[in-house]
Amino acid sequence: MADVSKLAPGQKVLMQGNEAIARGALEAGVSLAAAYPGNPSSEILQTLADSARSAGIYVEWSTNEKVALESAAAASYAGLRGMASMKQNGVNVAQDFICNLTISGTKGGLVLVTCDDPSGVSSTNEQDARFIARVACLPLLEPATPAECLKLTKLAFELSEQIGNLVVLRGLARLSHTRAGVTPGPLPEAKPRPHWDPNERWFTIPVVPRHQVMLDKLAQAGELIAAAGVNYYDGPVRPELLVIASGSSRLYADEARRLVGAGGRVGILHMGATWPLDQELILEHLARADKILFAEEVDPHIESGVKSIYAQHVRELGLKDFYGQETGHKPPIGELSPSRVAAAMADILGLPWQETDPAYLAKAKAAQALVAPRQVGFCPGCPHRASYWSMKQVLSADGREGIVSGDIGCYTMGVLPTGYERVNAVHCMGSGPGIASGLGKLRSQGFEQPVISVVGDSTFFHAALPALVNARWNNSDYVLVVLDNSATAMTGFQPHPGTGSTAMGQAGTAVDVEQICAGLGLPYTVLDPYDLEATQEALYDALQIGGGLRVLIFRRTCALVQNKRGGHPWRMSVDPQLCRGEDCGCDRFCTRVFRCPGLVFDQATGKTVLDEVVCVGCGVCAQICPAGAIKARPKEATA
Amino acid sequence: MKALKYDPLDIVVTGVGGQGNVLASQVLGLALLTAGYEVTVGETYGLSQRGGSVTSQVRVSSGPVLGPMMPDHRATAIVSLEPLEALRLLGVYGHPGVVVLTNDRPLRPLGVLAGEQLYPEPAELRATLESLCAKLYWLPATAAALELGNHILANVVLLGALCGLDLLPIGAAEVEAALGDMFPESKMALNREALAKGLALVRAA
Structure with a gap:
């Protein structure tokens, strides 16, 4: 990754969401950043590592996410700012510490970044890690663009220091790997000297009164968030449909209302902070619309929170129609997209919506029969x-x-x-x-x-x-x-x-x-x-x-x-005289079973051929051919 | 700043992991951002580095910032480093008006190498692509790159070809400048040649 500490303030650059989070942390004066690698979050720490020397900060890959957050908390107790970044699974690993840390509290700004992976493109699950904000009563910020990644990372550090607790920033795989224009701000000139005052002690007992302190901090965070202006409304005063959205879904909703031609009828409540929910703002906008659609990925985090607020105020607000996960207008699995939000809007507003000419769609769909799936596999020589x-x-x-x-x-x-x-x-x-x-x-x-x-x-x-x-x-x-x-x-x-x-x-x-x-x-x-x-x-x-x-x-x-590092030692070849193809009795070990992409079954000759561009020369397949047709010769001898 | 012929201008850049389509989309994004447009380049990668399909979405507008995903079946153009991937993506982003610009060199999926699935004959694949777009550019990008000594330059060849169409509000000079921001000068001679070859291919098409 690039050294983002060298960027000129005020000069717009194309930056990835993860790089923007790293830059935001540097602008906030982070002194210690730690993480365990996990896509889609990995580039955050890598960027900070590559910027560490020039920025004069300490950055480490830790053995796991819990250790990473504990290391970052150490910086906080020494009066410095710390950050731990991880994928959604990592939040589970760190959860035990988080649920105690939130009771003991923090000193220097401490931020946890979770990069969730809706659709599980590079994960074993698509867990929504926003649950941690509810479980541990932590403020939660959700950027929508790389520029907001930078802005909200800085806000997260400020907020953490003001309330004395951890703050969570939630990224999404698409946002992590999206590049867009970002204008960096200045870097801090001086940071405090680390010192842990021996009179300061951080622990969780007595539990009940400290639990109350934790709740008070969350309430304080709510006031600070409302003042920060990260939640805002964009649309007509009395929209026919109010969309309450966070993260990339805010942009999808904005595009969807143009796609269905309902720009003047749909308002969007952009939620840059989704825990605690800004009750006053939500009540104000619920009062102005009778239909409400939720746009968020993956769990109905905002949806359930807003409905809970509505339940307490149903007499003054009157009857409303809510559209979201419960009604099937927001899928409970996978990512959202502009098309998915557009389809939901069109359905609610009774507007026509088609993606393209139906005859074309049918033809394009039929043509997919020609398209073999691209299975992932181990690299050649793995x-x-x-x-x-x-x-x-x-x-x-x-x-x-x-x-x-x-x-x-x-x-x-x-x-x-x-x-x-x-x-x-x-x-x-x-x-x-x-x-x-x-x-x-x-x-x-x-x-x-x-x-x-x-x-x-x-x-x-x-x-x-x-x-x-x-x-x-x-x-x-x-x-x-x-x-x-x-x-x-x-x-x-x-x-x-x-x-x-x-x-x-x-x-x-x-x-x-x-x-x-x-x-x-x-x-x-x-x-x-x-x-x-x-x-x-x-x-x-x-x-x-x-x-x-x-x-x-x-x-x-x-x-x-x-x-x-200089490659592998062998130059491989297949002797067509020795390769017996389907008649070998080998069950086509090399192509059908062993399945290295360097070995290709040639339909025309019924034999195996070697793809010299793909093969790296590891020599393993020569050991599995029962006919001895696959040959490995030292590369140097043939060069 | 030149007005966009299409606003938003939505370009899908696709291929197989390792072909350099992420780099191509970054270069394009950087060139357009430098020219003053709002740009969002959405990338999907992860497991895809291990032989799967990799797709980037370059979204350009004069107005509001766009999300990282474009609406289905609305792409302005599909630029593909592999012809089967172009067909796969038409199933998601295609419509009668889309322009397709593809490398003609197949990279066979694992199941095809194993003899379990079939890869369509080039003529059939080409005809199918043609039937699903307004204009198909079927270009020997890998062959052109190999003439320059390295197959990996196919991505830059295709960028050159894209510059030769009347889609972008910028030209090859701006794309070359963006390449210059990402590569040392020692690599730029080859990149310039690759861009020029792409331009020539599309003009001859």
């Missing part, structure tokens, strides 16, 4: 493909219907054909070894299937450790496979404890997976997953031993990283 191939072969040879407990990272794709659909369960960071731990204790109940837990190197440090300690302590019976590709590959190759370098590019202390295993008293073996025979032999043996937790570390650098 060590995970080789690892799952070995697991598939070994579990098949073992014959006891072995189970693979999956986890979060590129290797989550083990649930897809690219990983031979070998993975039986995937949930959240670190849940793989936890589930395996339970399975491994079901031996006492008659469970006889062998169990493998796969976990990536970054995930190993994030949340797998407690589950491993649990398995060790309770003598659970399974094989842990650490898929160590020496990178947090899925989210953009961030460093992690095992790599030893830090977010700011400095040397940290590498935390060694082997040493951790040795410390836990776990037997471990390091293997190269490209060496299929040795890997499969070791995995087979580990499954046969049984009786406790054994660790196999499959270590091979991510193929994309390797491509940048």
Whole structure:
């Protein structure tokens, strides 16, 4: 990412939402920013890391989101400003700390950024993390544009410092990755020296009176938000339809009213802050409209809040019609779009709405029969493909219907054909070894299937450790496979404890997976997953031993990283004389089963051909061809 | 500032992960922002870097800031680095008036490589695209890029081609300046050649 501390104030630039949040934090004088990588939030911390030296701040990738927020809270207690950024799942990881922090309170401005992922484009769920604002009674800001990302990030720090509590900023995947014009402001000239006054103490007891303090802070935040002008109305004085919207949906609603030709009939209440809800403003606008539509992604957060306010004032307001999730005018799943909001508006106002000529639509739809889906898969040369191939072969040879407990990272794709659909369960960071731990204790109940837990190197440090300690302590019976590709590959190759370098590019202390295993008293073996025979032999043996937790570390650098470090050693080719195609009896291992995109099944000749542009030369497929048709020669020898 | 022929001007830039369509949309966005228009470039990526479809939406207006998603079936133009992706996107953004500008080089999905699905014959694909748009530009962008020594320049070739149509309120010079903001001068000679090749392709079409 770019160093955003160098941008000239007052000069409009094209900036991504996430970069604008980073710039906003710098303008607010953040001193410590921490995060765990997770799309769509990753660029926030990466941008800050790349700006850290020139801005004179401390930025780190932490082992997980809870630790990241705790580190940021430390800055707050030392009188500085801190920020932790994460994807929606991370809020769950940090939640225990959040729900206590909100009672103890904060000093220097402290901001939590959650980047939600409606439609789950790069996530295992599409959870709406705004719940945390209600659960923990925290102010919640929701920007709609990159320019607002900057503005509301700055406001979040101010608000936090004024009320003495954490403030949440909610981004959305589309907004995180949207680029638009942003005009940066000035950076602060001086920051306070960090100091924790020993007389200042932060804890949650006595709980009940402190709970009241927390509620008072939220009420105070409500007054400050109302004064800040981040919620505003745009439309006729008495609209036929009032849309109450937040985030990108505000822009969709604005466009939708033009699309259906109802500009003069529809008003939009733009909610830049959605917790606490500005009751006075909402009552004022409910009084002026009889039909109300909600536009927000994913949960009916504003919808339920507004209806609750309405219920208390129904006598003075009279009867209203509400349109939203309850009526099907706002989908409960997936993203909103201008078209979806337009369809809802047209339905409510009784206006005609068609996306385009129906005959065209029918033709375009019919043509989609030609369009094969584009399944995602492991990259050419990815060590995970080789690892799952070995697991598939070994579990098949073992014959006891072995189970693979999956986890979060590129290797989550083990649930897809690219990983031979070998993975039986995937949930959240670190849940793989936890589930395996339970399975491994079901031996006492008659469970006889062998169990493998796969976990990536970054995930190993994030949340797998407690589950491993649990398995060790309770003598659970399974094989842990650490898929160590020496990178947090899925989210953009961030460093992690095992790599030893830090977010700011400095040397940290590498935390060694082997040493951790040795410390836990776990037997471990390091293997190269490209060496299929040795890997499969070791995995087979580990499954046969049984009786406790054994660790196999499959270590091979991510193929994309390797491509940048001089590439792979082999030049591959397929000998058409030896390739027997469909007649081989190999079940078309290489193209149908192994499925590396470098190998192409040629419909015309009925044989396999190698795509030299795609193939990186990892050499693995040469080991699987029963006819010896796939050849690997050293690149240097042929160059 | 030149008036927009289409307002909003909505350009879908699509392709397969790794083809450089995100970069192309950023260059376009930067050039248009510099020229004084309101620009929103919406990008979808994540898992898509691992072989999936990647789509960016470049939205330009003279008026209010637009959201990151354009309405369905209203795109002004679809610029595609892969012909099958152009057809896929017509199913979402197409309408009888849309202009399609596509690279002619197929990148076969995994299921096709595995022999489980079929990739349409080029002639059939081209005819289908033609039947679903006002004007199709079927361009050998990868071949042109390979003439310059690197297939990755296909995105810049297509940007050059886009500049040759009467859609944008800016020309190749502005796009070149935006490229110059993102690339070191050492890479600019090739980028200029790629833009010029794109312009020539569309003029010959």
